[in-house]
Amino acid sequence: MSEQNTFAGKCTCGEIRYRLTSAPMFVHCCHCTWCQRETGTAFALNALIEADRVELLAGQPVVVDTPSNSGAGQKISRCPTCYVALWSNYGGRGDIIRFVRVGTLEESFRLPPDIHIFTSTKQPWVELSGTTPVVEEYYDRKQYWPAASLDRFQALRR
Numbered sequence: 323m324s325e326q327n328t329f330a331g332k333c334t335c336g337e338i339r340y341r342l343t344s345a346p347m348f349v350h351c352c353h354c355t356w357c358q359r360e361t362g363t364a365f366a367l368n369a370l371i372e373a374d375r376v377e378l379l380a381g382q383p384v385v386v387d388t389p390s391n392s393g394a395g396q397k398i399s400r401c402p403t404c405y406v407a408l409w410s411n412y413g414g415r416g417d418i419i420r421f422v423r424v425g426t427l428e429e430s431f432r433l434p435p436d437i438h439i440f441t442s443t444k445q446p447w448v449e450l451s452g453t454t455p456v457v458e459e460y461y462d463r464k465q466y467w468p469a470a471s472l473d474r475f476q477a478l479r480r
C-alpha cells in the first residue's frame with residue numbers, strides 16, 4: 323500500500339493512533355442537527371470506509387451506544403482517556419462501514435467533502451458554493467458515488 327493513499331489519525335491525548343489504509347469510499351459533510359449537537363459546531367465531516375481499512379496502531383477505543391437521527395442508534399468509538407470520537411458505526415449493518423471523523427486525521431485537508439447532506443438544517447451563515455453536490459436531506463448513493471466506490475460498497479454486501 324503506498325504511503326500516499328494512507329491517512330494517519332489520532333485522538334487528542336495521543337493514546338489512540340490509527341491509519342486508513344486507503345482513501346475512503348465517500349466523504350459526507352453532514353449539517354443535521356444531531357451532528358451539530360455531537361460536534362458542538364455547525365456540521366460533521368465523516369469519511370465512509372470499510373472497517374478492515376481502519377488499522378488500529380495504538381490503544382483500544384471504547385464503544386459508546388449513542389442515539390441517532392434514524393432511530394437505529396450508532397456506536398461511537400472514543401478514546402478511553404480523552405473521549406474524543408474517532409469513528410461511528412450506524413444501524414443494523416454492524417461494523418462493516420466506519421464513519422471516520424475526518425478532523426482526527428493529521429492531514430484532514432486531504433479529504434474534503436464529496437457531498438453536503440441535510441442542508442435543510444444547515445446554519446444560515448454556512449455558505450456553500452462550488453461544485454460539491456448539496457442535498458437537503460439524504461441522497462441516493464448510485465447517483466453520487468464514483469463507480470469504484472460503488473464497487474467497494476457492493477463487495478461489502480456480498
Ligand SMILES: [Zn+2]
Pocket residue numbers: 333334335336337338401402403404405406
Ligand atoms: Zn485520547
Ligand SMILES: [Zn+2]
Pocket residue numbers: 352353354355356357358366440
Ligand atoms: Zn448528521
